[in-house]
Amino acid sequence: MIDSWVYNRAQVLFPKTVYYRRTLHEYPELSFHEDATADFVADELSKIEGMDVQKGIGLKNAVIGTISGGKGPVVGIRSDIDALPIHEQNDCTYRSQNVGVMHACGHDAHMSIALSVAHLIGEAWKLGNLKGTVRFLFQPAEETTDETGKTGAQYLIETGVLDDLDALFALHMMPQYPLGDVLVPDGYCTANVDEFTVKIQGAGGHGAYPHLGKDPIWMLGSVLQTMQGIVAREISPLEPAVVSVCHVHAGEVQTNNVIPSEVTLGGTFRSYSPDVRQRLVQQFENVLSIVKPLGGTYSLQVNHGEPSVYNHPQLADVLRSVIENQRSDLRILSDTFGLGGEDFAHMAKKVPSAMFFLGCAKDDGIKRDLHAPIFDLDERSLLTGVTVLTGALLNLCSHPERIPSKQEQ
Numbered sequence: 001m002i003d004s005w006v007y008n009r010a011q012v013l014f015p016k017t018v019y020y021r022r023t024l025h026e027y028p029e030l031s032f033h034e035d036a037t038a039d040f041v042a043d044e045l046s047k048i049e050g051m052d053v054q055k056g057i058g059l060k061n062a063v064i065g066t067i068s069g070g071k072g073p074v075v076g077i078r079s080d081i082d083a084l085p086i087h088e089q090n091d092c093t094y095r096s097q098n099v100g101v102m103h104a105c106g107h108d109a110h111m112s113i114a115l116s117v118a119h120l121i122g123e124a125w126k127l128g129n130l131k132g133t134v135r136f137l138f139q140p141a142e143e144t145t146d147e148t149g150k151t152g153a154q155y156l157i158e159t160g161v162l163d164d165l166d167a168l169f170a171l172h173m174m175p176q177y178p179l180g181d182v183l184v185p186d187g188y189c190t191a192n193v194d195e196f197t198v199k200i201q202g203a204g205g206h207g208a209y210p211h212l213g214k215d216p217i218w219m220l221g222s223v224l225q226t227m228q229g230i231v232a233r234e235i236s237p238l239e240p241a242v243v244s245v246c247h248v249h250a251g252e253v254q255t256n257n258v259i260p261s262e263v264t265l266g267g268t269f270r271s272y273s274p275d276v277r278q279r280l281v282q283q284f285e286n287v288l289s290i291v292k293p294l295g296g297t298y299s300l301q302v303n304h305g306e307p308s309v310y311n312h313p314q315l316a317d318v319l320r321s322v323i324e325n326q327r328s329d330l331r332i333l334s335d336t337f338g339l340g341g342e343d344f345a346h347m348a349k350k351v352p353s354a355m356f357f358l359g360c361a362k363d364d365g366i367k368r369d370l371h372a373p374i375f376d377l378d379e380r381s382l383l384t385g386v387t388v389l390t391g392a393l394l395n396l397c398s399h400p401e402r403i404p405s406k407q408e409q
Contacts, residue, residue: 003325003391009123010386013116017382020044020112022094028083028103031141031152034061037081037111041138044115048122058155065118065136067125072132073166073400075393078344079114080107080142080152089373104375106173109360111138113171113385120390132397135165142343151306151343157350166403167315168353169392170344171385172337175368177359179378182388183335184320184356186313188272191240193305193341194281197266198223198288202296204261214295216263217250222290230283235276242270242339243280270339272308309337309345314404315354315392322391330384340370352404358385 010017029037038061045053045065054064061081088095088102096102103109114136124130141152156162174183200220205213227243235241245267251260269280281302288298323330337357344355360377362368368375396403 003322006120006390006394007326007387009120010116010383010390013119013386014383016119017112017116017386018379020115021108021379021382024108024111025103026094026097028096028098028101028108030085030101031082031144032059032061032146034081034140037061038063038138038140041081041111041115045118045136048118050122050125051118057161058159059140059152061140062152062156063138064161065138066133067118067121067130068133069125069128069130069397070132072397073403074133074135074164075167075396075403076135076137076165076169077114077117077389077393078137078139078168078170078347079110080139081111082107082141082143082152084143084371086371086373090376092376102373102375104371104373105143106360106370106375106377107142109173109377109382109385110171113382113389114138116382116386117389117393120386121393124394129394130397132400134393134397135161137161149303151346153343153346157346162347162350165351166400166406167396168347168351169315169319169389170353170355171389172342172355172357173360173370173377173381174337174357175361175370175375175377177333177357178361179359179363179381180329181331181333181359182323182356182384183333183359184316184323184354185311185334185336186316187311188308189311189336189355190309190342190345191270191272191339192274192277192308194269194277195266195303195305196269196284197264197301199299200263200265200291200296201298202261205259207257207259210259213259215259216261216296217259219291219294219296220248220263220265222294223287226287226290227284230280230287234283235279239276240270240272240339241276241280242268243284244268269302274307306341306343307345307349309342309348309353309355311348311354312352312404314402315352318392318395318402319354319356319388322388322395326387326391327384352406356388
């Protein structure tokens, strides 16, 4: 009965869901600067009877909405709210009005879905059908860190707003998959994100007399060739892992007869399991040691970013059962997010959590990847997001025995 009620009410609410998405898409704001976005979200939440709204917890643009039906579990959903520094190339009525800024990762969709879920939970509360408490976390700054190296998720965790949560859900749009596909994996489902910077030092000299110096570019060739074997030969083929060099710089000026004394390269490690994350760095150190017998030295700096999101199997099973009960036209897949990162991972280490990934490709044959200037989505996918999240929250509130113990984290 709950699932049919949720679906019917979500259909009635759908025009407002689309309005939310298009309005937010039209006025995107960058990480740590989501002022108007936060005001819009807080204002819409305040229209829901029974909803307690707080703004500025941890970060000035964080918005927290809480609605309680009394004794019971405390469950929540998280929506990120920031946009990207991308100039939109779509020609649509809701095109970004903030030049050089775009919701190219679907956070506008995440917000519109979360706001619509809040409305439906508010309706359930008025009907007396909410057992327990539901919290809505509208989180700034998912896309990047500030000068302290923190994203918005870490700031919210520090405030303690997650401390009493028993379970937490989130979603991410997935334009690589068609409308109707819902990805609900168990276990690790996004990447550990680590960035590295390496300096290889040699001894510069004249290009005509290379034997008198120690050429770091020559050393780099051995490093680049050998590093390809890290994933191919040192990591199990069954473990997701990537080592990518994304930029190389050598020499102070562009001169065709000067061998530089130093080469700098930077890139990223991506992995799923904590063990592989550690091994990638160790193996990279081994590769870099090649430069020593060649007469060089090196320094390695690794910045550890967000960890991998861990989908608790019990909560992933709740999502799958809700989808199966609601819609026979949806296809449930176990595919993961690939090797992209998500700072929801910080929250998933704190609270039993699950994230699902929502197929949203338009049926016109145009490829619209995340973070692309032509990113857009089939808005019918919003309805799926609303019904799945609402159903999952109400299901947990009514069946607290389905919530995993925090000791299992």
